[in-house]
Amino acid sequence: MKKTVLFLACGLLLSSMTFAQKFGYINSAELLQAMPEIKKANADAEAYAKTFQEQLQTMGKEYESKVQAYQASEKTMSDAVKEVKVKEIQDLQARIESFNQSAQEKVGKKKEELYKPVLEKADKAIKDVAKEKGFDYVFDTSSNVLLYAKETDDILPLVKTKLGIK
Template structure:
């Protein structure tokens, strides 16, 4: 009975702010620049599609009242097709940007996890928790963010 309560006192807890840690890594700035460049390419292409739609829409509005109904229907269908193309492009672009970001960030996240594990093992921590919004932190909890930064070679 006495051994059980004593084991509670031997536990060591740490907290970490991984968001701060990740943002301080130099390779994250490079990833952000790559993502901004990719986003710009998609935005440029989207602008071209939007311009095409606007041009067709203006042409449609300029049709005379005497224009045969079949021509108006064909132009309406063209507008709908361009709109559908724009929607598909937007969805595909978002998915692609998300996938690219995940691929670029995966090695960074793995590196951070390994550094946290190393600090945890070296410091004999029982648990290291994410320090999202601490409401209370007792004196028996250590912020290991600086230790992990040191392990990653970050100042």
């Protein structure tokens, strides 16, 4: 009887070990902040954005001065001159808005370009550590995303077969 119980206990232990999976987690935001490369990427992105900010400030000052000049002499202007001045101010405002939108897009692309190698390096390190330490899954606590999963746990081929999809 003792042998049977011992045998069943060993069998249960072995079967549970084969189904045991190792989970890990990481805060990728904290990892990125600790990487020296991110500091340089942030500084480069800020410097790039600053060039656009300076141009926007110059355009903003020009806009303010045109509005003030218009307001100061509006009463003495003819309707035709008022119309021209208002059109100039509106055109400048449209240029500022267009420039601002373009600048934001360019800064966004520059950030992507600067951060891409840092993100790839971090991702590779996470996956390498996961494989080396035998983790089946690694989750990111900063974004609740699965960062790594063993390829052997992908059931897509099995589901496709079940549905008759090649």
